Amino acid sequence: MVRTCPACRNEVRVFTVEPPRSEPVVAAPAAAIPAAGGEPVQAPPCARHPGNAAVTACTRCGDFVCNVCATPVEGTVLCVRCFEFKHSHGELVAQKSGFGTPRTSLALGILSVLCMGFCWLGIVFGPGAIITGVSAVRQIRRQPGLPGEKLAVAGIVLGSLGTLACLVFFTWLIAKR
Ligand SMILES: [Zn+2]
Ligand SMILES: [Zn+2]
Structure with a gap:
């Protein structure tokens, strides 16, 4: 079929292709x-x-x-x-690997337990572990794809233990005097 292009007035040959009958014709x-x-x-x-x-x-x-x-x-x-x-949802690898708060919380929790009241730093590490752990858990709740919820919970538990041990130790120190 030959048509005249409305823009350039050149004659153009137009080919039409029939779609196969069996396939549904989807208008793009x-x-x-x-x-x-x-x-x-x-x-x-x-x-x-x-x-x-x-x-x-x-x-x-x-x-x-x-x-x-x-x-x-x-x-x-x-x-x-x-x-x-x-x-x-925190599902990107870069987000996951860049999300170190649960590990920080766990490390602080372990440190606070290692202090176990024999070192005043336990009173710094313990609450630090709890604060970072809670913030990590909150972020994981918002972005469920982020890893490390168990680490963060472990950090909170250990941090609480360390803080408690410190408080008991300081109370004992004061009471002994
Ligand atoms: Zn587009
Ligand atoms: Zn898509």
Whole structure:
């Protein structure tokens, strides 16, 4: 079929391809909408931007993503929604490895127990372990993908023990005089 282009007045040959009968025909919304350059966009379109052609698919949900939406994360490509989900749930490797509060809490808890009232530093390490442990647990509740909840709880328990031992020791010291 030969048509005249309305823009340049050149005659162009138009080929139409019939889709196979057995397959359901899915209308690609992008096919009808011209992109910024004026060229009709070839399907598949981006799930968020129907005017943009997809460059790849999200590795998590499988949505088509355009250049704007494709978010390269730790060797995979995510759509914006999945990136925000992973980020808000603390599921990114960088977030997990950078989250050291539970380890700090556990270390302080162990130190406070090692002091066991024989060293005044126990009164610093103990409450320190409790404070960092509680803040770690709170953050893990908000972002369930973050690791170390057990470490943080252990830190709180050990910190409480260390603090208690210190208090008992100081009380005993004062009472002895
Ligand atoms: Zn996705
Ligand atoms: Zn997009």
